């Protein structure tokens with residue numbers, strides 16, 4: 001099949017677009033409002049952008065009534081945000097924190113997770129999450145949408161602090177991803193869990209390229 005997203009005439013009962021870019025990591029983003037209210041929400045339009053220094057981004061569409069999402073407002077006003085890794089054990093809390101509630105609601109309480117202080121930023125970390133990035137807000141790029149809700153704010157942040165729980169670092173010094181069991185978004189209401197890993201090494205003489213992939217020092 002072929003279709004142009006402009007008309008969205010794919011002829012299927014559900015829009016297939018989001019199922020064609022999978023799996024998407026979930027940036028579980030915590031922020032503080034200007035009134036000091038902790039906010040927490042998942043964003044699967046999330047990615048790392050580069051690594052030296054590391055930058056990450058999340059892309060927030062507008063609320064159903066056309067407003068910027070609280071995470072965007074807070075990141076811009078406070079100049080910071082925290083990425084928490086979403087895992088299978090935390091899946092229900094991730095889902096609960098996706099509810100669209102007024103900015104006065106403490107979404108850590110809504111999701112039933114514990115606040116842990118950060119070291120370099122004021123926004124809290126989700127204590128139960130195995131990995132956190134403390135981020136400084138860098139820039140927002142706004143892409144126009146075809147409807148009020150589909151306009152998107154791409155928020156970029158520079159990672160200035162990284163927490164990894166020791167219990168999730170394996171004896172070979174690599175992250176024990178199979179123990180962490182991160183979850184990722186597919187399309188529809190579907191998710192996946194990282195439950196298997198295979199290794200491939202780029203062939204050829206470029207040792208620098210290879211060690212860059214492995215993250216060797």
Ligand SMILES: Cc1cc2nc3c(=O)[nH]c(=O)nc-3n(C[C@H](O)[C@H](O)[C@H](O)COP(=O)(O)O)c2cc1C
Pocket residue numbers: 026039040041042043044045046059060061062068069070071072094095097098099100101185
């Ligand atoms: C797993 C998951 C991923 C989501 N990813 C996005 C996303 O990438 N962009 C977005 O605008 N909303 C996304 N949402 C919806 C937001 O989490 C939801 O609108 C939330 O209420 C926003 O909260 P906030 O206003 O406190 O930022 C996602 C929801 C779930 C459950």
